[in-house]
Amino acid sequence: MEEEPRTTAVADRQSPRRLLETSTVFEGKVWDVLRETFTLNDNGESITREFIQHPGAVAILAMDEKERVLLIRQYRHPVRMDLWEIPTGLLDMDGEDFVDAAARELAEEADVTADTWHVLADLFLSPGSSSEALRIYLAQGVTEVPHEERHTRTHEEAEIELAWVPLQDAVDAVLGGRIHSPSAAAAVLAAAAAKLAGYSSLRPADSPWPEHPSQHGTWPSGPVLRA
Known part of the structure; x- marks a missing residue:
């Protein structure tokens, strides 16, 4: 008899990566736009992304x-x-x-x-x-x-x-x-x-909310360069 496939718990997870550089490319009335360069692993190529920095x-x-x-x-x-x-x-x-x-x-x-x-x-x-x-x-x-x-x-x-x-x-x-x-x-x-x-x-109502930016830890492995 074939074994039933194992059920994997579906849950997002924190996954900090090595942040190489961060800068603010636009300052708005409500929120800013950041440009950040990071790597997915220690030997990976650098990747640059721009995104809205939002207070939640x-x-x-x-x-x-x-x-x-x-x-x-x-x-x-x-x-x-x-x-x-x-x-x-x-x-x-x-x-x-x-x-x-x-x-x-x-x-x-x-x-x-x-x-x-x-x-x-x-x-x-x-x-x-x-x-x-x-x-x-x-x-x-x-x-x-x-x-x-x-x-x-x-x-x-x-x-x-x-x-x-x-x-x-x-x-x-x-x-x-x-x-x-x-x-x-x-x-x-x-x-x-x-x-x-x-x-x-x-x-x-008071359940932890680790996904909110105010609850995040620091990025691993510095330094982080700020433009």
Whole structure:
């Protein structure tokens, strides 16, 4: 009888390589572009790549007691579209706790708070061109922020529209190609999968997040040349 093939645990892993040189080739209002030269192994050829240096972000799928999820519609200029998304914000405040940042963004962009938080998914949104790490939370036990305490939204956020959508309808919108935001799509599909286990499989909100840049160790084998 043939042996059953062994099941390999599927998990990404940290894989630092020898960094030879790094320089900033563009400084932007929100993020910079880096050029780095590295080798895959000690005897390997040097490789140069350019990518966006990103502070990371958090996103929130708020869910009410009827299992409706909160979607927001916002204009995104690079794609020239109004997209249905979930509240999302940059981690650009030094030392801010990840969950605190998520709670702040939920209140500012969607006018709600939540008393129960879990990690829904961790993503790299475009790992070939950006260092952006995104943590998506499931926020339950939601309450509206009083009108007099609501954040004044500006620029594109001033046009935000809110909609509470049944979870299955949101899943259908993703699978039907009507929702294009990667954070919203991942959150909705992850929530639908988690629902099958009564959300008991989700990680605590304060679970470690070693993939976020602030948690990275140093590069092995120096020196690193900075232009």
